[in-house]
Amino acid sequence: MAIRNLLNGQFLNRSSVTGARFMSSWFRNIEPAPKDPILGVTEAFLADQSPNKVNVGVGAYRDDNGKPVVLECVREAERRIAGNQFMEYLPMGGSIHMVQESLKLAYGDDSEFIKDKRIAAVQALSGTGACRLFAVFQQRFHPNTQIYIPVPTWSNHHNIWRDAGVPIKTYRYYHPESKGLDFSGLMDDIKNAPDGSFFLLHACAHNPTGVDPSEEQWREISSQFKAKGHFPLFDMAYQGFASGNPERDVKAIRIFVDDGHLLGLAQSYAKNMGLYGQRVGCLSLLCEDQKQAVAVKSQLQLISRPMYSNPPLHGALVVSTVLSDPDLKKLWLKEVKVMADRIIGMRTTLRENLENLGSPLPWNHITNQIGMFCYSGMTPEQVDRLTSEFHIYMTRNGRISMAGLNTGNVGYVANAINEVTKSA
Amino acid sequence: MASQNITPSPTASSDSVFAHLVRAPEDPILGVTVAYNKDPSPIKLNLGVGAYRTEEGKPLVLDVVRRVERQLLNDMSRNKEYIPIVGLADFNKLSAKLIFGADSPAIQENRVTTVQGLSGTGSLRVGGEFLAKHYHQRIIYLPTPTWGNHTKVFNLAGLTVKTYRYYAPATRGLDFQGLLEDLGSAPSGSVVLLHACAHNPTGVDPTLEQWEQIRHLIRSKSLLPFFDSAYQGFASGSLDADAQPVRLFVAEGGELLVAQSYAKNMGLYGERVGALSIVSKSADVSSRVESQLKLVIRPMYSSPPIHGASIVAAILKDRDLYNDWTIELKAMADRIINMRQQLFDALRARGTPGDWSHIIKQIGMFTFTGLNSEQVSILTKEYHIYLTSDGRISMAGLSSKTVPHLADAIHAVVTGVA
Numbered sequence: 124m125a126i127r128n129l130l131n132g133q134f135l136n137r138s139s140v141t142g143a144r145f146m147s148s149w150f151r152n153i154e155p156a157p158k159d160p161i162l163g164v165t166e167a168f169l170a171d172q173s174p175n176k177v178n179v180g181v182g183a184y185r186d187d188n189g190k191p192v193v194l195e196c197v198r199e200a201e202r203r204i205a206g207n208q209f210m211e212y213l214p215m216g217g218s219i220h221m222v223q224e225s226l227k228l229a230y231g232d233d234s235e236f237i238k239d240k241r242i243a244a245v246q247a248l249s250g251t252g253a254c255r256l257f258a259v260f261q262q263r264f265h266p267n268t269q270i271y272i273p274v275p276t277w278s279n280h281h282n283i284w285r286d287a288g289v290p291i292k293t294y295r296y297y298h299p300e301s302k303g304l305d306f307s308g309l310m311d312d313i314k315n316a317p318d319g320s321f322f323l324l325h326a327c328a329h330n331p332t333g334v335d336p337s338e339e340q341w342r343e344i345s346s347q348f349k350a351k352g353h354f355p356l357f358d359m360a361y362q363g364f365a366s367g368n369p370e371r372d373v374k375a376i377r378i379f380v381d382d383g384h385l386l387g388l389a390q391s392y393a394k395n396m397g398l399y400g401q402r403v404g405c406l407s408l409l410c411e412d413q414k415q416a417v418a419v420k421s422q423l424q425l426i427s428r429p430m431y432s433n434p435p436l437h438g439a440l441v442v443s444t445v446l447s448d449p450d451l452k453k454l455w456l457k458e459v460k461v462m463a464d465r466i467i468g469m470r471t472t473l474r475e476n477l478e479n480l481g482s483p484l485p486w487n488h489i490t491n492q493i494g495m496f497c498y499s500g501m502t503p504e505q506v507d508r509l510t511s512e513f514h515i516y517m518t519r520n521g522r523i524s525m526a527g528l529n530t531g532n533v534g535y536v537a538n539a540i541n542e543v544t545k546s547a
Numbered sequence: 548m549a550s551q552n553i554t555p556s557p558t559a560s561s562d563s564v565f566a567h568l569v570r571a572p573e574d575p576i577l578g579v580t581v582a583y584n585k586d587p588s589p590i591k592l593n594l595g596v597g598a599y600r601t602e603e604g605k606p607l608v609l610d611v612v613r614r615v616e617r618q619l620l621n622d623m624s625r626n627k628e629y630i631p632i633v634g635l636a637d638f639n640k641l642s643a644k645l646i647f648g649a650d651s652p653a654i655q656e657n658r659v660t661t662v663q664g665l666s667g668t669g670s671l672r673v674g675g676e677f678l679a680k681h682y683h684q685r686i687i688y689l690p691t692p693t694w695g696n697h698t699k700v701f702n703l704a705g706l707t708v709k710t711y712r713y714y715a716p717a718t719r720g721l722d723f724q725g726l727l728e729d730l731g732s733a734p735s736g737s738v739v740l741l742h743a744c745a746h747n748p749t750g751v752d753p754t755l756e757q758w759e760q761i762r763h764l765i766r767s768k769s770l771l772p773f774f775d776s777a778y779q780g781f782a783s784g785s786l787d788a789d790a791q792p793v794r795l796f797v798a799e800g801g802e803l804l805v806a807q808s809y810a811k812n813m814g815l816y817g818e819r820v821g822a823l824s825i826v827s828k829s830a831d832v833s834s835r836v837e838s839q840l841k842l843v844i845r846p847m848y849s850s851p852p853i854h855g856a857s858i859v860a861a862i863l864k865d866r867d868l869y870n871d872w873t874i875e876l877k878a879m880a881d882r883i884i885n886m887r888q889q890l891f892d893a894l895r896a897r898g899t900p901g902d903w904s905h906i907i908k909q910i911g912m913f914t915f916t917g918l919n920s921e922q923v924s925i926l927t928k929e930y931h932i933y934l935t936s937d938g939r940i941s942m943a944g945l946s947s948k949t950v951p952h953l954a955d956a957i958h959a960v961v962t963g964v965a
Contacts, residue, residue, distance in 0.1 A: 148828035149736075149802055149827075150682075150827050150835070150836055153832065153836060153839055154835065154839075155839075162632060181629070191626040202620065205616055206617070210606075212598065248665075249848065251848050251849040252848040264565060282845060286846040287846075354564050385564070393629075399629045401852055401853060415568070418565075418569055422570075424571065429668070429672065429696060429699035429700040430665075430672055430700075431666065431669040431819060432668040432669075432819075433819070435817065435819040436819075437852070437855070438852065438854070
């Protein structure tokens with residue numbers, strides 16, 4: 124009787140619910156968390172009613188009409204997949220097919236490491252998930268180490284290694300005066316770190332600055348890493364998206380493996396295949412031999428099993444369908460070049476507009492930098508003015524997502540930037 | 548000549564930083580399917596992992612799921628942008644309604660925070676990490692036995708795992724006294740993991756009266772319930788009936804956590820769709836809880852995958868699709884109940900010694916046969932029947948054709964003639 128009353132919404136007699144009514148929440152002391160600095164920008168943008176509003180916050184590609192894009196190669200892949208696949212659990216390490224294609228893309232179709240089965244690789248939840256798996260792996264097998272991350276870096280890198288329990292150290296990277304690379308600072312920090320340190324490197328299109336080392340500089344970095352015995356973990360979120368050419372964008376990694384480094388690599392398909400919400404990526408670790416690769420992969424699976432058991436199927440099917448079909452892969456290469464070219468075009472246009480407005484400041488860094496983002500050099504106060512006066516949304520570190528610019532708004536944005544910076 | 552006395556330099560080839568790693572053991576559950584796949588025998592039977600199979604032994608994608616997938620595919624207005632950190636809003640709301648009931652006072656009073664999770668595993672993990680960060684008591688009690696992955700999930704989340712008695716081998720039923728004693732002596736505020744229905748691996752569930760007593764004890768000891776709901780609708784065939792224990796706890800106004808999975812009841816296994824709901828005392832607490840859940844999720848995978856959640860939301864929000872789903876769901880549950888009956892009848896027909904009524908008393912995907920690990924080993928080696936070493940069989944892996952083979956094998960190991 125009592126049970127039926129309960130389920131009909133009638134509260135039990137006080138005496139039989141000892142204490143429950145009079146206890147306050149177990150969670151009453153929880154503080155409201157601060158908004159994520161990047162994703163919070165889009166939330167604020169969406170809430171803004173102004174017809175002129177521009178979102179150059181989060182790094183998601185937009186076409187020249189400001190619309191999100193689903194690539195044709197992806198649509199075609201989905202047409203082929205729909206109705207033909209079961210939805211069974213993937214193995215813990217994810218789709219073997221998708222992982223194989225990812226390794227070919229990163230290490231080269233004819234990579235000896237792939238042939239010799241020396242790469243331990245698992246499907247991951249996009250770049251974030253790949254980094255997190257590595258961070259936990261690092262903590263577990265090298266518990267007394269730190270991770271060296273560049274200044275600045277994608278803000279979530281800090282959260283990932285912190286939640287994995289790995290202390291963070293930084294190395295110099297961005298040079299505010301030149302808005303380029305602080306190469307001597309970088310090399311000094313590499314030299315001064317203890318031998319055998321773990322370093323996070325952005326493979327291309329550094330986020331948030333867009334500043335990449337040149338090929339020559341990468342060779343020197345690699346050489347110094349060898350001398351110090353450092354471990355390089357590459358975060359590659361923009362292969363193909365930076366220059367328009369995936370082979371070119373992966374150059375740093377090829378330099379390192381040719382130099383004999385046993386590196387780690389986090390790959391993401393969020394941007395270069397437009398699969399943002401599908402959460403598809405791959406973590407790979409180059410090992411000394413096949414036996415070690417098998418051991419390492421099995422240990423990675425021990426990390427992912429208690430996190431999500433096995434990774435999501437759909438996005439992996441899309442990636443493997445696109446990359447393993449020669450025609451779809453060709454179509455993808457074309458589409459990724461279109462995206463990269465549009466962004467490169469916007470860089471040129473933004474810079475020209477600012478120069479034509481007679482801005483007193485130099486803006487060549489806009490075209491020197493590469494990838495989704497431009498580190499404008501604007502201060503948080505200037506960014507706040509952009510938002511409050513011009514309804515332009517970006518992160519307060521002055522990072523502009525170039526993908527949010529188009530022929531329709533680039534003039535407006537250039538004017539606004541000029542307004543807030545001309546008396547700087 | 549001098550070179551004969553030179554010892555080789557101790558350095559130098561780049562030693563991998565992971566040279567000291569050893570190969571990890573196979574996952575005890577997923578490893579069963581790995582072993583099954585390697586077996587060349589034509590009569591092999593996979594009763595390991597809990598994935599539904601049809602009478603023909605094939606995996607099943609629900610018809611309603613296929614229809615929705617086609618709809619989504621043809622909808623050119625859809626894109627693949629990042630969804631919010633907490634997942635799709637309508638998915639979250641509909642998932643809460645599914646488990647708590649549309650008229651739940653907790654929902655109406657905005658005291659429920661729901662976030663999309665990576666199926667049941669991911670929802671449990673996020674809940675566990677949240678508790679480790681924000682809850683004053685770091686101990687979680689798990690039933691003995693429980694799903695093999697629970698302990699690892701909560702350990703890695705930062706909680707200390709303790710156990711409470713649950714399964715009584717002698718009766719192959721619930722050790723209710725043991726359960727009450729163990730929970731009764733738990734430190735105040737401890738978290739208690741409860742299987743909402745269709746306990747995994749035993750299939751043994753408390754009766755509603757027993758649930759009422761459990762609820763009373765938990766509240767009087769100020770313990771925090773964390774429900775794992777992986778089989779709603781799949782156990783009895785009724786979504787509402789399978790949710791009763793959870794709704795009992797919500798009705799009396801207390802706080803709790805629930806992890807839901809759509810892997811089995813919607814057949815969405817590989818798409819990793821689930822939800823974590825936290826019911827708290829007030830709407831204000833709820834919104835703070837949500838903001839902190841985001842901080843757990845963001846460094847783990849930033850935001851959850853869109854595909855599976857879109858399918859679920861489409862089905863739950865459309866009355867016809869929802870009805871079609873409940874019909875297909877009931878058909879799966881009925882087939883499993885039928886398999887239980889067939890296996891029970893087959894063992895009785897063979898005169899296999901022992902009381903096998905637990906096969907039809909237990910509920911859900913799994914039966915805890917009561918076989919020991921040696922017997923399980925024989926089942927695998929000699930009969931090519933794959934199951935976990937605790938004697939758990941997935942009824943979903945059986946068909947009318949294969950029941951006799953299993954019954955013969957069980958008969959053989961029990962009578963010792965194997």
